Each structure stands twice: as C-alpha cells, then as structure tokens.
Amino acid sequence: MKTPKRADALALFGITGDLCQKMIFPALYRLTERGLLDVPVVGAAYSDWDDEGLRSHARTWIQAAVPDFDERVFARLAERLSLVTGDFKDGATYSRLHDRLREATRGGGFVSHYLAVPPSLFTRVAESLAAEGLNENARLVVEKPFGHDLASADALNAELTRFFDEDHLLRVDHFLGDVAVEGMKAARFANELLAPLWNRDHIANVQIDLLEDFDVADRGSFYDAVGCVKDVVQNHMLQVFMFLAMEPPASSDPEAEQEEKHRVLQATREMDPADTVRGQYRGYLDVEGVKPDSRTETYFATRVWVDNWRWQGVPFLLRSGKALRTTSTEVVVEMKTPPVTLYPDREGRPAPNLIRFHMVPEAAMTVEMVVKQPESGEPSEPVPLRVDFADVYGRVEMPYENIIEGAITGDQTYFASLPVVEECWRIVEPVLNATDVPLPYEPGSWGPDAAATLPGPDGWHDVTPRER
DSSP states (O other), X not given: OOOOOOOSEEEEETTTSHHIIIIIHHHHHHHHHTTOOOSOEEEEESOSOOHHHHHHHHHHHHHHHOTTOOHHHHHHHHTTEEEEESOTTOHHHHHHHHHHHHHHTTSOOOEEEEEOSOGGGHHHHHHHHHHTTTTTTEEEEEOSOXXXXXXXXXXXXXXXXXXXXXXXXXXXXXXXXXHHHHHHHHHHHSOTTTGGGSSTTTEEEEEEEEEOSSOOTTOHHHHHTTHHIIIIIIIIIHHHXXXXXXXXXXXXXXXXXXXXXXXXXXXXXXXXXXXXXXXXXXXXXXXXXXXXTOOOOSEEEEEEOBOSTTTTTOOEEEEEESSBSOOEEEEEEEEOOOSSOSSBOTTSSBOOOEEEEEEESSOEEEEEEOOSOOOTTOOOOOEEEEEEHHHHHSSOOOHHHHHHHHHHHOOXXXXXXXXXXXXXXXXXXXXXXXXXXXXXXXXXXXSOGGXXXXXXXXXXXXXXXXXX
C-alpha cells in the first residue's frame, strides 16, 4: 500500500449534527490544544448559519464537553472553521464547496472528506464530490454502519469505490481509536509476561461486556430499525474480540494488523442462535418510534468460538444491552485454575486469576491474584492489582481525537478494512433479523434470566472490580 498523503484540508459533512456536536468538535478542540490540528476545517450542512454562527455554536458544544475550556485554544480552532450550506442532494452545494476548498488550500491540495451523515447519503455525497472533481487528490471517510448485512456492505463498497479507490476509503469504528482498546493491544503484544499464557492451555474463557444503564430514550425510530447486534456487536464488540484473539502482526504496519484480524475472523464460527440469548427490556414497546409488535433486541449475549490452534475449545462470551444495572465496557480474561487446590475460596474451589481491561467508565487494567496466606479458617480471596491510565498518563485522549487525526494523516490504524467488515457481517449473519420474540427483562437488571448461565454454572463475572 502506498504511503498515505496528509490532508491539506478537512471537509466535514454534517458539521451541525449530533455526532459533531458531542464527539467531533471536542476532539477538534483537543487536537488544536495538542498542536495536531493545523489544517482548515470546512463544514458542509443544510443550515442557515454563516461562519460566525458555526463558531458560536461550536464554542457552546465544546464548553459543554470540555471542563478545562480555554478561549485561546478555541480561538485557534475557530480561525480554521468555515461553513458551506446547502442540500446534499443539490449539485450547487458541491460547487460552493469546491470553491471554498480551493480558497482554503490556496488553489489546491489534498482533501479528506469526512461523512458524519446517515449511511443513506454516503453514495450520493461520493458521487456528487466526483461530479465536481473533488474525489481527485482526496480521500473519503465514512461513519458506521457500513451496510446492514454482508450483501449490503459489498454493494455499498462497490458504489463508493466507483469514486474513491480502496486506498482512499476509510471506514470508521470509533472503538479503534479508544485508548483503552489500544492499551489492551499493547498489553498483549508488548509484554512477554502475558505472551506464553495467551492460549487455550492457560485461558478458560474470555468475557466481553458492553453494558448500558440507560434506555433508548428518544432514539426509538433509529434503534428499532437496528437493534443491539447491528448497533454494537457486529462492529465495536467484534473489534475488541479481534485484538484479544488475533496473532501478533509481523510489524507495526496497519496493513499487517488488518491481515491478522482478517485471519482470526476467518477461523471464527458464525454465531449460533442456539448459543444466543436475545432480550428486550420492559417498556421498550412504549417508546415513541418503536413498532408496537417490535421484535428488536435491546439485549444480546452469545458464545463465539475460534477454530484454530490457539483458541480451540475456549469460549468468548459477548454480552451487551440497554437499561441494565450498570454502564460498563470491560473485558475479563479468566485463567485456568491450578491443578491442586491449596488456597480455596468460600465454595472450597481455587479462585481463578482474572485479567481485566476496563474501557468505560474509566480506562484501566486490573490483574486479580491470590497473593497472601489467608487468616486461619478464612477463605482465600484474590487481590486486585490495578493501573488507571489517567493516573499514569494524565488526560486520556478521546477516541475521536485519534479518528480525526487518522482522517487527516491517512493512518489506517483506526479504521476497518473491507475484508474485516465482510467477515464481521458473516459471523453475525445467522442472528441478524431474528423473528423470535425477545425474552423480557426488567430495567435495572442484568438482562434475561436465560443468559445468566451462558458462560457456565458460575455465570458472568462481576463487571465492578473489587475495591483496592
């Protein structure tokens, strides 16, 4: 693959939308603060704002998200912001964008077009950019979801690559920009301490949780058409799974990493409906925009199996849902127990060592070990050895800081390749568009009772780590 070009301008479609307000503008501010944003940002939106209107709203959005807001930093960002308004279905909008980009880059330059717009507009925007020659000397960055199944993902890719070839097409999955996810990858591949243990001989199971204590709120229409599998399992959770299960890349080159991700996905079985629990929280059907007879899942749990030498027989347990007891994104790697029980727990069994990678609500890593002789007559209990990334490194970057920086530099580390996207859709295909009635569960619970023993009789590990 050719060395990617660094963009001379960032064209941000949907700059007035929810994603930009909540995620992208705070990231632009932080990149400015770090001295990493040094290109014009030309927004495109259907709006009656002018440049000053955009800057005024941007200040409000950033102040709401950044506790240490600094007017001097914002001033540096504001001077880079400008806005082109118009309908994305109107060719005149792209003519105005063409003129503004030429002005911003002083007659020409490489442009990164970032589409923070609904997927239904991806092809229309790409085609309209090409009509103005804005696909030349440029790349296209698209948000998730990339298709809604394998066939639609391939069809979308065929459409987009008519205008931007594969080397100039980036597919966003913001989990790839998450510092905690990057830290999990580093823990695996930078530490010889873990490398000999990372296989079926030493690991009993791996549990991946993406839990939310809030419901779908006012997003009923969107969520009812998507559901848990398409919203977070096919993309975010399988990206985390890949980092846990893949072989070490031959180099730090993004292409080498994509090859190993693709290889482990090829060895991964399709999800089995018989190994799966789908749920729906009570009250979901009353949400505005949700069909009265909806069978969309708001909870999903399953076992995933990898048929290769490293992982044969080791279950990867995936669990996600809304309106649950807590909000937590976490990986728990359970090690096998010693062959002889010298230090039993309260049930008379050896307590397993656990390696935890915490992503939400904080970025951290915990190793739970039995490290001392218990008091006479008292059971043995693991002691957590924990490292909080913020304590060690200071402020932890937001995922979209890495995503936007990658969009500008062309670094594909934080983006998904087409073969990976295709394999992810293949793996979830059997559980997509299920027609069975999801099992009901109470808001504030851990989900349907049927999922409690999916990992085995001991159930899921507590996602709240023990106090230090």
